Amino acid sequence: MNIKENKIVLVGNPNVGKSVIFGLLTGKYVTVSNYPGTTVEVTKGYAVLENKKCIIFDSPGINSFIPQSEDEKVTRDILLNQKIDKIIQVADAKNITRTLLIALQLAEIGLPFVLDLNMIDEAREKRINIDEKELSKKLGIPIVSTIATQNQGIAELKETLKNLKRPDYHIKYDSLIEEALLRVEKFLPESQINKRALSLMLLAGDLSLKSWLKENLSQEKLKFLEEVQEDLAEKYIEPLAYIINEQRLKETENLIKSCVKTEKIILKNWVYYLGRISMDRFWGIPILIIVLFLMYKFVGEFAAGAGVNFVENTVFGKYLNPWAIKIVNFLIPIPLIKELFVGEYGIFTMAITYALAIVMPIVTAFFLFFGILEDSGYLPRLAIMANRFCKIMGLNGKAVLPLVLGLGCDTMATITARILETKKEKIIVTLLLALGIPCSAQLGVILAMLAKLSFSATLLWVGIVLAVILLVGYLASKVLPGKGGDFILEIPPLRIPKLSNILIKTLARLEWYLKEAVPLFILGTLLLFVLDKIKMLKVIEKMASPLVVGFLGLPSRASESFIIGFLRRDYGAAGLYALADKGLMNHTQIVVSLVTITLFVPCIAQFFVSIKERGLKTALLISFVTFFLAFLIGGLVNFILHYLGIIL
Amino acid sequence: MLKEKLDEILEQIWILKEKGKISLINLEQINEGKVILENLKELRNLKLIETGGEHLTLTETGRKKAEEIIRRHRLAERLLADLFELDTEEYEATSCQFEHILSENVTERICSFLGHPPLCPHGKHIPRGECCHKLSKKIEPLITPLGDLEPGYEGKIHFISTHHHGRLEKLSSLGISPGKIVKLIQARPAFVIKVEETEIALDKSIISEIYVKPQEE
Numbered sequence: 001m002n003i004k005e006n007k008i009v010l011v012g013n014p015n016v017g018k019s020v021i022f023g024l025l026t027g028k029y030v031t032v033s034n035y036p037g038t039t040v041e042v043t044k045g046y047a048v049l050e051n052k053k054c055i056i057f058d059s060p061g062i063n064s065f066i067p068q069s070e071d072e073k074v075t076r077d078i079l080l081n082q083k084i085d086k087i088i089q090v091a092d093a094k095n096i097t098r099t100l101l102i103a104l105q106l107a108e109i110g111l112p113f114v115l116d117l118n119m120i121d122e123a124r125e126k127r128i129n130i131d132e133k134e135l136s137k138k139l140g141i142p143i144v145s146t147i148a149t150q151n152q153g154i155a156e157l158k159e160t161l162k163n164l165k166r167p168d169y170h171i172k173y174d175s176l177i178e179e180a181l182l183r184v185e186k187f188l189p190e191s192q193i194n195k196r197a198l199s200l201m202l203l204a205g206d207l208s209l210k211s212w213l214k215e216n217l218s219q220e221k222l223k224f225l226e227e228v229q230e231d232l233a234e235k236y237i238e239p240l241a242y243i244i245n246e247q248r249l250k251e252t253e254n255l256i257k258s259c260v261k262t263e264k265i266i267l268k269n270w271v272y273y274l275g276r277i278s279m280d281r282f283w284g285i286p287i288l289i290i291v292l293f294l295m296y297k298f299v300g301e302f303a304a305g306a307g308v309n310f311v312e313n314t315v316f317g318k319y320l321n322p323w324a325i326k327i328v329n330f331l332i333p334i335p336l337i338k339e340l341f342v343g344e345y346g347i348f349t350m351a352i353t354y355a356l357a358i359v360m361p362i363v364t365a366f367f368l369f370f371g372i373l374e375d376s377g378y379l380p381r382l383a384i385m386a387n388r389f390c391k392i393m394g395l396n397g398k399a400v401l402p403l404v405l406g407l408g409c410d411t412m413a414t415i416t417a418r419i420l421e422t423k424k425e426k427i428i429v430t431l432l433l434a435l436g437i438p439c440s441a442q443l444g445v446i447l448a449m450l451a452k453l454s455f456s457a458t459l460l461w462v463g464i465v466l467a468v469i470l471l472v473g474y475l476a477s478k479v480l481p482g483k484g485g486d487f488i489l490e491i492p493p494l495r496i497p498k499l500s501n502i503l504i505k506t507l508a509r510l511e512w513y514l515k516e517a518v519p520l521f522i523l524g525t526l527l528l529f530v531l532d533k534i535k536m537l538k539v540i541e542k543m544a545s546p547l548v549v550g551f552l553g554l555p556s557r558a559s560e561s562f563i564i565g566f567l568r569r570d571y572g573a574a575g576l577y578a579l580a581d582k583g584l585m586n587h588t589q590i591v592v593s594l595v596t597i598t599l600f601v602p603c604i605a606q607f608f609v610s611i612k613e614r615g616l617k618t619a620l621l622i623s624f625v626t627f628f629l630a631f632l633i634g635g636l637v638n639f640i641l642h643y644l645g646i647i648l
Numbered sequence: 649m650l651k652e653k654l655d656e657i658l659e660q661i662w663i664l665k666e667k668g669k670i671s672l673i674n675l676e677q678i679n680e681g682k683v684i685l686e687n688l689k690e691l692r693n694l695k696l697i698e699t700g701g702e703h704l705t706l707t708e709t710g711r712k713k714a715e716e717i718i719r720r721h722r723l724a725e726r727l728l729a730d731l732f733e734l735d736t737e738e739y740e741a742t743s744c745q746f747e748h749i750l751s752e753n754v755t756e757r758i759c760s761f762l763g764h765p766p767l768c769p770h771g772k773h774i775p776r777g778e779c780c781h782k783l784s785k786k787i788e789p790l791i792t793p794l795g796d797l798e799p800g801y802e803g804k805i806h807f808i809s810t811h812h813h814g815r816l817e818k819l820s821s822l823g824i825s826p827g828k829i830v831k832l833i834q835a836r837p838a839f840v841i842k843v844e845e846t847e848i849a850l851d852k853s854i855i856s857e858i859y860v861k862p863q864e865e
Binding site: 063064066068092094095096097098101126128204238239241242245246249253276279280281284380383384385387388396397486487488489490491492493 | 812814815816817818819820821822823825826827828833834836837838840843844845846847848849850851854
């Protein structure tokens, strides 16, 4: 038995298929989509290669080993801190310059690696012919080509992993840089990364290395390094990182000249044109409207209407709940415990019914629809369309990615905010996610309620929430110090989504939903059950009455929904759904309650992730602001609707 | 010094003419009443201007000479503003010196390098030079901001001039760097460019810092 496990990491440009290959090697599913920035964290998986257990890491995409955002830093850090044995560079074979730029840097880093030219089919279609043998000889590393989504070439990739050697390829930089490198190298501590590569990162002025260096170097040495760096930087007009990269680019050009032949052909089919017009300034808007309309029809009307109706009223109402009541009645003689399971606040009749009958059909539909959007490559195009809109809030189009992902799950989306460059943008996005972006479960329940009212009620709700997001975003951008980042976003080609990936992705997300939501639903129900039994529920409802009944104009039982809304907003929304279903709220009340619950505090999981990503102070402040605004706006809507005498 | 002073006054007269306000009083006003009679006499002796009472005009030679000064001045402004991104104050002061020292040959080179720009950074006309007339059949500039291309056209990147921290590095790590051919896919609602097989959306403020030489179709 070999005790030491091999550690292998997948590295490469964004959106090249690292996660697909990770899935193929480890059998573990991580979210795969068609936009850069799907992976923002390192995922760990296991595989058996050469009869040996290996740990495999999937990493966020990078364009350079000098990190420009947090997700890129994650990838560099794994090479710096983990004892990585081998690297698989996954690359988009179509984009050979960017591929080689990473390959050259990996060669400098000096760990054994293989270059995997993925999506080789797309490159061939575009008549980009790469002389793999020649390139492999020149770089001194093995090269394989794969089509990961069709599981082609993976066996060969595994085979190649068996005997990888350390690369021996060095770029000669200009003499000033080489001189500085010699001076710096001597002082660097041993690490996973070759000293030359580390020195280059240092000279390039990589600030993110500072903390690592402080741990590993004495004060004087650190100062000396800084001096060398500053000396060198002074000799160039442009930043050193750029100068170094330019020399690497030159090297890639030479390699490409001798190893790659491209016939200039332009491949245009209907998918290509659809991709073009979906970001066009005229056609983009009707396409966006169609997408939203389809979502409303599929999630709001079909799933939330017919789907929920069937599951809730037929499956649960006619069969499961009566059976459960019978079984419990039969098994448990004590009324209190009986009620705990099947009473008004029963674990089965409330928590499980809400989670599985109301929310589940809706999130399933939403995840399916959202999966199609993700895999088609539409989301980055949406970012282009919404760039201007985002500018009002001190953000840019890139922020659309976390914001739209928030419609899937605000918790995950809060982590995705890492793809943004500046602290200011990250705080604004975290705030907006907490405030106004309903997650799939909540959105579904809300759409279901709105679909029963009228289309104009839906528009009213959308309008109010968007206006609040815009206004709060605008104010936040004015109040918060700092500035926004550059809008530079890769637009992947539009692709026809693969049904299998969408199904797997939806299943994975449903599993996650059940694991995360159901326990909290049960917890919330228990809370209500206990409060009800000790007669506290009525007291709380009375205490909240000036706010809920007086200010918002809602029935006092709506307080319950807000209580459980502290755990999860979708659970709160489900409570409102049940109230509306029983005919306890009129249309105006429904809209007011929905606006309030949409803007309500982030769910517990999101709150904890916000603390982790943004710090306790910011997270608390955000929760406080959302709580305050939710009731303020809800009350205003109530007041205005009544004042104007609008009947919905 | 005298030559420079004379140049300055010629320039002032030319600008007054450009504004349609050419008169002795206006000229004196610009110079805040300081005596410029000496200089005017000198200019008249050189047959660069004609005066008579309130009347003041440039002779043909004077007009040409003034035009050349203005041209050097405004081209220098363009160069300093676009390429070196100096502040308005700084480039204005430096341009005032450049106008006296640039040789004809250097001026032409600058003009061609900048793509025979028609306007100065203040939006005023830059008098055309011979190099511009040679190109008059095809006034397509040699170098232009990438964002000024028509969508669908390609250009070869000549330089990226930015003072935004980190932008240069970011662009170059995406393969956007001098020597690369880029295609402008669309200009609105956001700019989208294509380098190799990568399509990238970016803001106007970034794309206007990328200077390209338009490529023949």
